[in-house]
Amino acid sequence: MLTTLAVANYRSINSLVMPLARLNLITGPNGSGKSNLYRALRLLAETAQGGVINALAREGGLNSTFWAGPQNISRRMRNGEVEIQGGPRTEVKRLRLGFAGEDFSYAISLGLPAPPGAPTAFSLDPEIKRECIWAGPLYRPASLLVDRKGPMVRAREGREWDVLAQKLPTFDSLFDQVGSLRSSPEVLRLRESIRGWRFYDHFRSDTEAPARQPQLGTRTPVLHHDGRDLAAALQTIREIGDPEALDAAIADAFPGARLEINAAAGGHFAIEFYQQGLLRPLSAAELSDGTLRYLLLIAALLTPRPPTMMVLNEPETSLHPDLLPALARLIIRASRECQVWVVSHASRLIAALEQDTSCNCIVLEKTLGQTEMVGQGMLDQPAWHWPD
Known part of the structure; x- marks a missing residue:
């Protein structure tokens, strides 16, 4: 069972961390972001089906799915003391999706590719920048089991790391490579669990x-x-x-x-x-x-x-x-x-x-264009940390 869902920088969802139970009811007025949350969950499911890049293409491309507001909404913006305005970004643009489970947890980060050195017609294809699987609900470096950074994938082997792949295509998820990755039972188990989701x-x-x-x-x-x-x-x-x-x-x-x-x-x-x-x-x-x-x-x-x-x-x-x-x-x-x-x-x-x-x-609501949970303060969110 999933215990937490986390979504960042996806359409109206700038940052959302939700607690989950056996029975989850998502509601709210029209335009509050229910459909965006549902689509984010479907994108997570596509990672295990090998279709997350194509799914983003059907939505108009990665760039069109990014949160369109400022990186941070200050208290003065919320109170109407100053108008909504953006500032210099302190982080690169990434679409982040993840969940915490009772046994294993997972997170994926997608971004646009760096300018290519050679001409290509696929310069707007999203790239998978980071994928992580860790034990338990909370990410810590010590709990990390499988770590993918760009084209390199490594898995924990006791106290050491075993490199499973060094040239993984940036458009392929970990779950696409189960047959070719050595010693990766966590990848196989999590992939089959996600493939079991039904919509x-x-x-x-x-x-x-x-x-x-x-x-x-x-x-x-x-x-x-x-x-x-x-x-x-x-x-x-x-x-x-x-x-x-x-x-x-x-x-x-x-x-x-x-x-x-x-x-x-x-x-x-x-x-x-x-x-x-x-x-x-x-x-x-x-x-x-x-x-x-x-x-x-x-x-x-x-x-x-x-x-x-x-x-x-x-x-x-x-x-x-x-x-x-x-x-x-x-x-x-x-x-x-x-x-x-x-x-x-x-x-x-x-x-x-x-x-x-x-x-x-x-219950979802939209505040200044941003989807939020009604009544959820900073201290009410489940513990969640994105991998660096």
């Missing part, structure tokens, strides 16, 4: 949505991020997961309803949704957007193979407010099996999640 924010419910079409079914313990294998995922829960929880989740949201999966049509799985008062079941193509999305969320949250972390971005989209308490109960149940993030501004869902005593509610 659900692109469920389609339009008339052409894949979830509405019968699909050739195979055992599906993990729902695809766009929900294309919904029927197979629900049947997998019924066979090797928790069928009682599945039936209870449907009854909780739709009293008197039940769900069946028809797998008789040549191996193509189709949803049959029975409701009181109807003489025949409804197919996925006939379901309302809200009902289909709720079934997708059930399949994601009741997965027989819980991830290390699950992130739901605005799961209330298309749902009737009356469904939100039932969704909250599903989310709370899932948080017993894995760490869960929920990004939401639906008051009814927020109120239902906050009834759980373990819910870590983080």
